[in-house]
Amino acid sequence: MLDVVLQELTPDVDNVLEFQEPGEAFLVKNFTDADIKVKVDDAEGSVTIPAQSWQLVLINFTGAYPRELLKADHIIVTGSGAGKVEAQRIDRAGYPL
Numbered sequence: 001m002l003d004v005v006l007q008e009l010t011p012d013v014d015n016v017l018e019f020q021e022p023g024e025a026f027l028v029k030n031f032t033d034a035d036i037k038v039k040v041d042d043a044e045g046s047v048t049i050p051a052q053s054w055q056l057v058l059i060n061f062t063g064a065y066p067r068e069l070l071k072a073d074h075i076i077v078t079g080s081g082a083g084k085v086e087a088q089r090i091d092r093a094g095y096p097l
Contacts, residue, residue: 005086006086009032014076015076016074017074020089026087026088027055027090028049028087029054029087031084033051033052034051036048037049039077043072051081057075
């Protein structure tokens with residue numbers, strides 16, 4: 001199922017992009033005129049995506065064997081620029097990437 005969210009960025013606040021189902025990775029496109037920071041669910045740290053670019057954001061692996069990716073149903077985007085952010089939930093029919 002294609003699960004894509006396109007949202008106008010509200011500058012300098014946490015913008016929550018919610019998905020229909022939890023995912024293990026997200027393709028995030030930054031259409032704003034400034035860098036954005038992307039945080040997955042309640043994970044520590046964030047990923048910086050430069051203006052007018054994109055990045056695949058993966059959630060950390062669990063320590064269990066076989067290795068599985070954790071899943072989240074939302075990401076949190078912050079930034080100071082104007083424009084839109086698009087995110088697509090990526091999965092492979094329930095199998096880790």
